[in-house]
Amino acid sequence: MATVHQEESIALLKAHGLSVTGGRKDILVIFLSRKGALAHADIEKKLGARYDRVTIYRTLQSFVDKGLIHSIPTNDNSIRYALCKDECASGHHHDHHVHFVCKRCDNTYCLDSVATPSIKLPKGYSINQVEMVVSGQCPSCQ
Amino acid sequence: MATVHQEESIALLKAHGLSVTGGRKDILVIFLSRKGALAHADIEKKLGARYDRVTIYRTLQSFVDKGLIHSIPTNDNSIRYALCKDECASGHHHDHHVHFVCKRCDNTYCLDSVATPSIKLPKGYSINQVEMVVSGQCPSCQ
DNA sequence: GTTGTCTTGCAACCATGTTGCTTTTTTGTA
DNA sequence: TACAAAAAAGCAACATGGTTGCAAGACAAC
Ligand SMILES: [Mn+2]
Ligand SMILES: [Mn+2]
Ligand SMILES: [Zn+2]
Ligand SMILES: [Zn+2]
Numbered sequence: 001m002a003t004v005h006q007e008e009s010i011a012l013l014k015a016h017g018l019s020v021t022g023g024r025k026d027i028l029v030i031f032l033s034r035k036g037a038l039a040h041a042d043i044e045k046k047l048g049a050r051y052d053r054v055t056i057y058r059t060l061q062s063f064v065d066k067g068l069i070h071s072i073p074t075n076d077n078s079i080r081y082a083l084c085k086d087e088c089a090s091g092h093h094h095d096h097h098v099h100f101v102c103k104r105c106d107n108t109y110c111l112d113s114v115a116t117p118s119i120k121l122p123k124g125y126s127i128n129q130v131e132m133v134v135s136g137q138c139p140s141c142q
Numbered sequence: 143m144a145t146v147h148q149e150e151s152i153a154l155l156k157a158h159g160l161s162v163t164g165g166r167k168d169i170l171v172i173f174l175s176r177k178g179a180l181a182h183a184d185i186e187k188k189l190g191a192r193y194d195r196v197t198i199y200r201t202l203q204s205f206v207d208k209g210l211i212h213s214i215p216t217n218d219n220s221i222r223y224a225l226c227k228d229e230c231a232s233g234h235h236h237d238h239h240v241h242f243v244c245k246r247c248d249n250t251y252c253l254d255s256v257a258t259p260s261i262k263l264p265k266g267y268s269i270n271q272v273e274m275v276v277s278g279q280c281p282s283c284q
Numbered sequence: 285g286t287t288g289t290c291t292t293g294c295a296a297c298c299a300t301g302t303t304g305c306t307t308t309t310t311t312g313t314a
Numbered sequence: 315t316a317c318a319a320a321a322a323a324g325c326a327a328c329a330t331g332g333t334t335g336c337a338a339g340a341c342a343a344c
Contacts, residue, residue, distance in 0.1 A: 019310055021322065040300075052324050057301065059322090073217035073275060077331080078300085098261065103270060111267075117259040119274070124281030125242060125253075132261070133215060133273045139266030161341060163291065182331075194293050199332065201291095219300080220331080 005032035016066040017090060023051045027059050028068070037072055037080035037099075037108035070095045072108055073131055082110050096130075102138035109138065147174040158208040159232060165193045169201050170210070179214055179222040179241075179250035212237045214250055215273050224252050238272075244280035251280065 009028035013020050030046050031038065043056055060081055063069040067088035069081045087094040098114040101107075116132045151170035155162050172188050173180065185198055202223060205211040209230035211223045229236040240256040243249075258274045 019321065021310070023323075053300090054302085054325080055323050062322095071217055073215045075213050075215035075221065075273070077219055077221055079217065079219055098263075100263070100267060111263065114261065114263060117261060119240065119256065119259060119276065121240070121242070121253065121256060121276065124284060125276075126278045126284065127276055128245060128278035129276070131217070131273075131275045131277075133275075134261065134263065134267075134269055134271070135273075136268045136270035142266060142268065161290065163341075165292075195331090196294080196333085197292055204291095 005029045008032055012068065016068050018062060018066055018068075023055050023059055024062075026050065027056065028063075031069065031081075031083050035109070037082040037110070039078050039080045041078070066090045067093060072099050072110075073133060074101065074108075080108050082108070085112065098132045098134055100138065101133060101135040102141055103135055104137055104141040107138060147171045150174055154210065158210050160204060160208055160210075165197050165201055166204075168192065169198065170205075173211065173223075173225050177251070179224040179252070181220050181222045183220070208232050209235060214241050214252075215275060216243065216250075222250050224250070227254065240274045240276055242280065243275060243277040244283055245277055246279055246283040249280060 006025065006029060009025050009032060010020055012028060013024055018024060026047060027043060030043060040056060040060060043060075044053060047056070060069070064071060064081070067084055067090050070084050070088070070093055072080045072082060074080060084093065084095060095110075096116050098111045098116055100109045100111055102109075111134075116130045119127070119130060121127065148167065148171065151167050151174060152162055154170060155166055160166060168189060169185060172185060182198060182202060185202075186195060189198070202211070206213060206223070209226055209232050212226050212230070212235055214222045214224060216222060226235065226237060237252075238258050240253045240258055242251045242253055244251075253276075258272045261269070261272060263269065
C-alpha cells in the first residue's frame with residue numbers, strides 16, 4: 001500500500017541530508033499518505049513490529065532536527081508530529097500556522113491557510129515563537 | 143513558611159466545594175505563594191516527602207475539575223498548572239489569556255492582561271477553545 | 285461522638301521516552 | 315565491485331510520568 005509515496009520519501013530524505021534507510025522511508029511514507037498529525041504510538045501501530053521502538057523515536061527526532069516534521073503541543077501530554085512545508089530546513093523551522101484538535105475524533109490538523117495572529121506582549125517580553133492550538137469539531141465530525 | 147496563605151487556601155477550597163485536607167491546603171498554598179505555573183514534579187519537590195505521588199496527582203486533578211487551577215499545554219510533554227481567576231468554577235473554565243514560556247529560565251507565566259486573539263477558521267470547523275503559548279525571554283531574563 | 289463519605293497511602297502496573305553499547309546497514313571512495 | 319568509515323538499528327536497561335484497585339485513615343454532617 002501507498003507505494004505511491006516511495007520515491008517522494010526517498011527524494012525528501014536526500015534533500016534534507018538524511019541517509020535512506022528502510023525505517024525512515026516507511027515512516028515518511030506514513031506521513032505522506034496521511035493528512036493530519038501522528039503521535040509516536042500511532043506510527044508504532046501502523047508499522048506493526050517492523051522496527052524497534054527506539055528506532056522510531058530516533059527517526060522522529062532526526063526528522064524534527066532536519067526540518068521534515070514539526071511537533072505540535074497538546075495538553076494531554078503526548079507529542080504529535082506533522083509534515084513541514086518546503087520552507088523548513090535543518091535547524092530552521094518556519095511553521096507559523098494554526099493547529100486544530102478535534103475533540104470528537106481526536107485528529108490533529110495543520111491549518112496551513114491560517115497564520116498565527118501577531119500578538120503584543122507587555123514590556124520586557126521578547127518573542128521567539130508563537131503556538132496556537134484550537135480545539136473543537138472538525139468538518140468531518142460536524 | 144507562607145502561613146500567610148493558609149486562611150486564603152481554606153476559603154478557596156470551601157468556595158469550590160472541596161473538603162479541606164492537609165494535602166490540598168499545602169498544595170494550594172504553594173500555588174498562592176508562587177507566581178508562575180508549576181508541574182507535578184515541582185510540587186512534589188516543594189512538598190518534600192509529605193505526601194504520596196498519587197495524592198498529588200489526584201489533588202491536581204480535583205483542582206482542575208473544580209476550577210481552581212488550569213493546565214497549560216507545552217511541547218515538552220509535561221503538563222503545567224496555574225491558578226485560575228475567580229470566574230472559573232466547577233466544569234466551567236474561563237481562561238482566555240496567553241501563556242508565556244521563558245526559554246532561558248524555563249518559567250511559565252499567565253499573561254492575564256493579554257487576551258487570546260480571536261481567530262477565523264475555514265468553513266466547517268467549530269471552535270471550542272483557543273490556546274496560545276508564546277515562548278521567548280521573560281523580563282527577568284533579558 | 286458516631287456514622288457515612290471522601291481522601292490518602294501503598295502496591296502494582298502501564299505508557300512514554302532516554303542512554304549505552306553492539307551489530308548491521310548505508311554511503312562514499314578506491 | 316569491493317572496502318572502510320560513518321551512520322543507523324536493535325537490544326537491554328533505566329528513568330519519568332501517570333493510572334488503578336483496594337484497604338486504612340481523615341473529614342464533615344448530624
Ligand atoms: Mn503543523
Ligand atoms: Mn494561565
Ligand atoms: Zn473530528
Ligand atoms: Zn526567564
